[in-house]
Amino acid sequence: MKKRQTSKIVASVFLLVMAVVWIVPLLYGIFTSFKSQSELLREGARLLPIDWVLANYQELLMDNTSTPLVRWFFNSLFIATMNTLLVLFVVSLSAFAYSRLQFKGRDKIFTFLLATMMFPGVVNLIPLYKIVDMLGWVNTPWAMIVPGAAGAMNIFLVKQFMDNIPKDYDEAAQIDGASELIIFRKIILPLIKPILTVITLFTFTGSWNDFLWPSIIFNDIEKMPITSGLQLLQGMYQSKPTLLMAGALIAIIPTFIIYLFAQKYFLESMSLSGGVKG
Template sequence: MIWIIPLIFGIATSFRSQTEVVSTGFRLLPVNWVIENYAAVLSDTSTAPILRWIWNSIFISTTHTFLVLVVISVTAYGYSRMKFKGRDVLFFTLLGISFFPNVVNLIPSYKIIDTLGWVNTPWAMIVPGLAGMGNIFLVRQFMKGIPKDLDESARIDGASDFKIYYKIILPMIKPVLIVCALFSFTGSWNDFLWPVIVYTDVEKMPVTAGLLLLQDVYGNYSMIGQLMGSALLAVIPTMLLFFFAQKYFVQSLDLSSGIKG
């Protein structure tokens, strides 16, 4: 429970007056609770448009997550249900390559984004990482728990691979897709280094790049309350997401939870 103390202190600091932040030492809770920090942050729409940044992050993370689910579910279906030469070799080769740290790919990734003209656009964050091998591996393992007799029965009835994927497999892998969606959404939302590199336009920044900019705007010690208020506003969407979807984490641990009876 020690971890909760900094969280409480951070929330309390966002409700301290600038005078109290400067004049008092360490106090877990403020003497006087004020909302002027939040009012100042929300009213600043020029140098630090926090609501605009949050909306940018919601659009980027939601679009990225939707496309991730499409890509990884189709790819995992191919690796787990379809037979083609070199399938397993290709899968484990790509899985091994994915273990390299992402920082290795920063320069070539930026070159590609710049060539495509995606710098300072949402596509710079939406497209990279759509085919993450970690998510594909998780969905593939989940699919392996679904009996292939279902596929064979559907083929006898004349179903195509797409119909088997869409009508049979997709409804059964809902729990693991929800977990992958949570990972993808929070990963995109919390990504810091990449958006700092590909965004220079203040209006188009996601919230993580914007918070770095706020360190210059609210960087002096007396403005810590406003900086903390901005940070707390930025984490509200992900906290709500985990609160409403936490039950699916437990379901995803059972690789056969898509099978009933």
């Protein structure tokens, strides 16, 4: 009993230290965005601002030429939303096929699909760019929306979740004359909402935070997502960290909001066993 309490104390202390390590830099960045440049230079590492100002946000949001932050924000919002919807459509249907349908070579194809997860994504950059260039998608949102729609990990997670749903539901529906598509839409889809919420969270945040691929694809300032825009912002305002902090804070707002509303389903679905069991 005493050993167990000691383990709990050690674990709590460790988690507290990790939380401080993560939260303090975030708070410092947030408070810095509300400081003037002169105060930052004068006060140095002081956490809270002496005078709270909105000048950094006003300067960024009013500049529509060299750093169109608002345009970048909505570009990222469009790309991340469309990519998420496409992923949900493709992944849910693919997982349904691997989990419920019987066809020749199904298990071998699924095994090959999982084997592709062993290769790092950076290996695909050159061939992916060639394909995107051939389709005429360079410098367009489609270069970020379409590639990766059928991610192997997402298909695996949804399939594992579906496998926990008894096939008795499918058989009962088939007796009533339901087609496979109706079974998917009326029975399976409502039951896999928790894992689809997790996929939505992962996909949206991954698409929103993607940095390397949009930096390769986009060269038009007006079409850039906010991650590429922040890189440009850093080059222009390297001597003004207060502006950079304000831009970074604006960039994290959507991912923070989506996680805030989806965390319940995220925690429930980590065991991949939230489906209906017999």
